[in-house]
Amino acid sequence: MKENTIDHSHAAAIFNKDVERVNWHDETLWFVRSKRDKSAHAIPEWEALRETASNIKNNVLSNIHDYLVEFEAKAKENGIIIHWAADGDEHNKIVHSIIAKHGVTQMVKSKSMLTEECHLNEYLAENGVEVIDSDLGEFIVQLRKEPPSHIVLPAIHLKKEDVSDTFHEHLGTEKGNNDPQYLTEAARKELRDTFLTRKVALTGVNFAVAETGEFVVCTNEGNADMGAHLADVHIACMGFEKLIPQRKHLSVFLRLLARSATGQPITTFSSHFKKPRDGQEMHIVIVDNGRSTQLGREEFRNSLKCIRCGACMNTCPVYRRSGGHSYHNAVAGPIGSILAPNLDMKKNADLPFASTLCGSCTNVCPVKIDIHDQLYKWRQVLVKEGYTPSSKTMAMKGMSAVLANPTVFKIAGKAGRFVMKNLPFMVNNNLNAWYKQREMPAPPEESFREWYAKKAKESKDKK
Amino acid sequence: MSSRDSILSKIKNNQPTSVSELPSLSFLGLDKIDVIQTYKTVLKGIGGFCEEVSSLDEVKAYIATHYPADKRKITTIPELADIAETEWTNDDPHSLQNVELAIIKAHFGVAENSGLWVTDAILGQRVSPFIPQYLTIIVNKKDILATMHQAYERIGDLDYGFGTFIAGPSKTADIEQSLVLGAHGARGLTVFLME
Numbered sequence: 001m002k003e004n005t006i007d008h009s010h011a012a013a014i015f016n017k018d019v020e021r022v023n024w025h026d027e028t029l030w031f032v033r034s035k036r037d038k039s040a041h042a043i044p045e046w047e048a049l050r051e052t053a054s055n056i057k058n059n060v061l062s063n064i065h066d067y068l069v070e071f072e073a074k075a076k077e078n079g080i081i082i083h084w085a086a087d088g089d090e091h092n093k094i095v096h097s098i099i100a101k102h103g104v105t106q107m108v109k110s111k112s113m114l115t116e117e118c119h120l121n122e123y124l125a126e127n128g129v130e131v132i133d134s135d136l137g138e139f140i141v142q143l144r145k146e147p148p149s150h151i152v153l154p155a156i157h158l159k160k161e162d163v164s165d166t167f168h169e170h171l172g173t174e175k176g177n178n179d180p181q182y183l184t185e186a187a188r189k190e191l192r193d194t195f196l197t198r199k200v201a202l203t204g205v206n207f208a209v210a211e212t213g214e215f216v217v218c219t220n221e222g223n224a225d226m227g228a229h230l231a232d233v234h235i236a237c238m239g240f241e242k243l244i245p246q247r248k249h250l251s252v253f254l255r256l257l258a259r260s261a262t263g264q265p266i267t268t269f270s271s272h273f274k275k276p277r278d279g280q281e282m283h284i285v286i287v288d289n290g291r292s293t294q295l296g297r298e299e300f301r302n303s304l305k306c307i308r309c310g311a312c313m314n315t316c317p318v319y320r321r322s323g324g325h326s327y328h329n330a331v332a333g334p335i336g337s338i339l340a341p342n343l344d345m346k347k348n349a350d351l352p353f354a355s356t357l358c359g360s361c362t363n364v365c366p367v368k369i370d371i372h373d374q375l376y377k378w379r380q381v382l383v384k385e386g387y388t389p390s391s392k393t394m395a396m397k398g399m400s401a402v403l404a405n406p407t408v409f410k411i412a413g414k415a416g417r418f419v420m421k422n423l424p425f426m427v428n429n430n431l432n433a434w435y436k437q438r439e440m441p442a443p444p445e446e447s448f449r450e451w452y453a454k455k456a457k458e459s460k461d462k463k
Numbered sequence: 464m465s466s467r468d469s470i471l472s473k474i475k476n477n478q479p480t481s482v483s484e485l486p487s488l489s490f491l492g493l494d495k496i497d498v499i500q501t502y503k504t505v506l507k508g509i510g511g512f513c514e515e516v517s518s519l520d521e522v523k524a525y526i527a528t529h530y531p532a533d534k535r536k537i538t539t540i541p542e543l544a545d546i547a548e549t550e551w552t553n554d555d556p557h558s559l560q561n562v563e564l565a566i567i568k569a570h571f572g573v574a575e576n577s578g579l580w581v582t583d584a585i586l587g588q589r590v591s592p593f594i595p596q597y598l599t600i601i602v603n604k605k606d607i608l609a610t611m612h613q614a615y616e617r618i619g620d621l622d623y624g625f626g627t628f629i630a631g632p633s634k635t636a637d638i639e640q641s642l643v644l645g646a647h648g649a650r651g652l653t654v655f656l657m658e
Contacts, residue, residue, distance in 0.1 A: 028640055043575075044494060055486040062479040065471055084467035136646060137637035153637065160639045180641035188647060195647070196557055212620075222593045222633040222648025229590035230556055240474070245485060247618065251611035252488065254628075255575070265505055265576035266611075266630050269593075269648070275624035277589055288470045296477030 005328065007350040009433075012322035016437070025157065026320040032153070033314040035263025036364065043259070053252050054368035057305035060243055061295065067210040067243045068286070074213025075284060078275045083285045088118030091237065091287045095120060095202065096127055098235055098283055104129075104199045108191075110217070110224035111135040112204030113151050113308060114237050114287060116330035117343075131202075132194050134223040136187055143170045149324030151331055152261050152310035157323050191223070201227030205238035205284075206307070207253055211246040214274035215284065218257060218267040225271055234276065235283045239291055241304040253307060256366040260309040294342045299377050303338045305367040312361035312371055318354050327351060334361035338374040341382065349387035352378035410449065417443040492612030498574040499656070502607050506577035506654060509631035510644050515604075517658040519543065522601060525655070526566070530597065534563030539587040540601070552587040559588065562595040565649075569629075571606040572654070573614050578628035579654065580614060582621075589625050593633075598649035600629065603657050 006014075016022050040046045060067060072082050085091035091114075099107055107124070109115065109131050121131045121142075133142045137154035141147065143166050148154030155163070160178040167173040173186045203224040208215040215236055217224045228234045244253065258264040276282035295301055313319045313333030324332035329340040329348060334355060340348035352375045361371040382388050383396070402412050419426050420443040428435045446454075464472075503513045516522055519542050526546060530536070536547035537559065543549075547566055551559065567586060569579035579600050581592065592598055608614055618626075633648030644650055 031640070045491060048491065052486045052488065052491065055483070058483045059485045062481065062483045064478055065475045068471065068474070084465070084470055086466045086470055090466060134647065135637070136635045140637065153640075155637050156640075158639075160641070163638050180638040181643050183638055184635060184643040184646065188645065191647060192560075196560055220633065221635050221646035223646070225590070225593045225627070226647050229588075229593065240470070247620070248488060248612075248615040251615045252491070255611050262636075264509065266578050266628065268509075268630050268633055269627055270578065270630075271625070271627040272623070273625055274622075277583075277624060286470075288466075288473070292470060292473040292477055295474060301479075 008322065008326050008328070008354040009350065011326035011328070012318075012354075013436075015323040015326055016321065021159070022321055022323075024159070025323060028156065029314045029320045032262060033311070033364070036260055036311055036314065037263075039259040039263040039265065043255070049252060049256055050366055050368055053256055053307075053366055054305065056244060056249050056252060057367050060245060061241070061301060061304055063245075064240065064243060064295070067245060068240055071208055071210040071213055071243055072286075074211070076213070078213045080213065080276065080282045080284055083283060085285055085287045085289070087289045088120075088287075089123075091115075091118045091285055091289065092120050092123040094285050095235060095237070096124060096129065098233065099124070099129055099200050102199060102233055106130045106132075106198055107200045107202055108132050108134050108194050108198040108227045108231070109202040110204065110219060110227055111138055111154070112202065112237055113148075113330055114204060114239055115202070116147065118287070118289065120237075132191070132198075134191050134194065134221075134227055135219070136184065136221060136223075139187055139191065140166060143167075147325070147330070149332065150310060150313060151308050157325065192226075195223075195226040195230050198227065198231055200233045200235065201231035202235045202237065203228055205236050205242050206257070207244050207250060208238055208242045208284075209245075209247050209250070210243055212274060214247070214272050215242075216250060216254075217271050217273065218254075218269065219271075220264075220268045222269055225269055228271075228273070229277070232279070233281045233283070234273070235285065236273065237285045237287060240286050240288060241291055241306075257307055257309055260311040260364065260366040290343045294339070297342070300338060300342065300374055302369050303335065303342075303371075303374060305369050306335050306339075307367055309366055311364040311366065315360045315364050317356060317358065317360070322354065327354065334371045334375065335369070338369075338371060338378060341378050345382065345385060345387050349382050352376075352382065353388075353392075410447070413447050417445075417447070488612060492610035494609075496574060496609055498607045498609050499604060501574040501609075502572060502577055502656075505575065506631065509577060510634060510642075510652075511577060511631040512651070512653040513656060514653060515656045515658070519601075522566070522599075522655050525653075526564070526599070529653075530564050535561055536564045536566065537562050537587070537591065537595070538566040539585055539591070540566060540568060554588075556588050556590045556594070559590060559594045564597045564599065565591050565595040566599045566601070567592060569600050569602040569606075571608055571614070571617060572602045573608055573611060573628070575610045576628075576630050577654075578611075578614075578630040580618070580626060580628055582623040582626035584623065586625075592627070592629055593648045595649055596645075597651045597653075598629075598632070599653045599655065601655040601657055607656070 149157040337351035538547035635646035
């Protein structure tokens with residue numbers, strides 16, 4: 001899959017060319033957000049659950065060294081083989097070495113955003129291993145050679161006509177048959193054959209329990225289980241922040257996860273893997289890839305509490321109208337925009353600016369990550385480190401000169417009102433991004449200061 | 464230094480200097496609800512069917528009228544040996560690919576999300592609730608708990624190799640958010656609530 005290197009605002013401009021599709025994308029994600037609200041409001045103690053989840057995650061991050069050591073020891077006792085990967089490259093090599101050891105060249109994989117982050121599919125393809133993504137949304141985007149555009153709804157940027165065309169080309173479905181039921185059935189048949197023939201299955205991890213050494217994988221489709229229970233080898237890949245202290249804490253997270261994600265009371269399957277089945281080999285790859293660095297950034301540490309529900313994307317007015325691909329990162333949206341700069345500040349310097357800072361993301365986050373505050377803080381870090389575009393820096397410098405001097409401010413205001421009123425073409429043109437897709441309000445006759453001075457004079461005259 | 468040791472030492476250096484306290488969960492999940500009614504409503508809402516029965520004979524009668532007689536059925540319940548195979552638990556799991564219906568038991572159910580808890584001990588094979596075209600699960604009415612907090616209290620420190628909560632049939636909405644039942648797992652789930 002090709003790296004998207006154009007920045008967020010330009011990619012968003014391209015996405016916005018198809019007005020009808022953008023409106024559909026916007027409304028569909030808002031519908032998912034509404035389902036989340038309905039589901040959350042049906043739980044009187046919802047806010048207490050969020051607070052508890054947040055506190056559990058705070059505890060995890062403050063003691064994660066010991067929890068990891070405990071998890072490793074328990075998982076080993078359970079017969080699971082543990083690997084540690086410092087970065088994406090090491091992760092990919094470990095996974096490949098397991099596949100190579102078993103002498104196979106094919107693998108089935110359920111959803112794992114970590115493997116997207118590490119670009120595992122590309123690495124394995126280069127090494128002669130064919131990977132098939134079994135989550136329906138991921139299967140669709142994989143056939144189209146696209147990355148997922150949403151962590152929970154990977155193909156949300158596509159219409160059923162697109163899926164129909166893709167399946168017609170790759171699976172030989174009837175041309176022009178856009179019925180989701182028919183298309184899903186075609187994928188079911190195709191993937192059933194895949195599940196039955198693959199010796200190695202890879203899954204992600206939603207939660208890993210330090211106390212017991214088990215891990216939990218949540219799906220609606222049952223694809224992780226179909227893969228894992230039929231394969232001789234099960235590889236589970238996790239970022240180290242997936243840990244939770246005790247099994248009973250799963251109650252809190254499983255109550256929050258699906259309700260926040262799609263409004264469902266729980267995913268169809270919440271599978272707890274503790275030991276390999278008889279004759280099976282089970283591996284866990286624990287990945288750092290920048291997470292320990294983020295742990296050390298006090299202001300951004302909280303981002304590691306994320307349980308990947310996607311609620312912040314569904315609610316985000318910028319995400320809904322710019323699409324997941326515009327974020328050019330495995331995790332898009334508000335949470336992706338605070339995780340990505342940690343991985344590569346230069347490449348992802350645009351992302352913390354892809355926000356109105358409205359705070360809706362923070363309000364829906366089930367583990368209470370201060371997402372919009374972190375977006376704001378990243379902007380400051382990026383400017384200080386010199387990663388912002390010079391046009392933005394110049395504009396900011398100009399702005400600060402104007403705002404720092406009352407006389408200059410007064411003159412600038414007057415000039416602005418004059419230009420907007422008498423010479424609108426000077427501001428309403430292609431060079432001014434503020435006029436794209438919107439009209440500016442009519443300029444006021446006078447400034448607040450002028451109005452205030454006038455009123456003060458009037459009331460003085462009355463006396 | 465191995466990756467393990469270097470990751471762990473970096474984490475140790477970078478994690479907060481003091482451990483923040485673990486919250487108590489004891490105040491959660493205490494709202495009084497009608498567990499059976501809630502269970503049935505939630506299950507229906509996510510596409511499952513519910514039948515209240517008082518004997519295995521009623522289960523047999525239901526299966527006889529709702530599933531084709533000539534298709535392969537498997538069960539873990541010895542009393543159902545006359546309507547379904549029982550000698551499959553040591554077979555290659557791939558050999559279950561042509562199963563139309565699996566009839567299994569759950570340890571307990573959860574009213575707030577209609578999830579049913581099953582483990583290795585009663586699954587026969589791990590793949591048994593996933594690979595058949597249709598799934599039926601029998602659970603005792605008295606074993607329906609209110610929320611996930613009671614569920615994990617009940618599980619406690621039980622040792623299992625594999626366990627899962629099953630809530631409704633396998634589903635997807637990955638094509639334009641249109642809900643389709645029967646993604647990769649069972650296309651339909653019927654829960655028998657046993658008196």
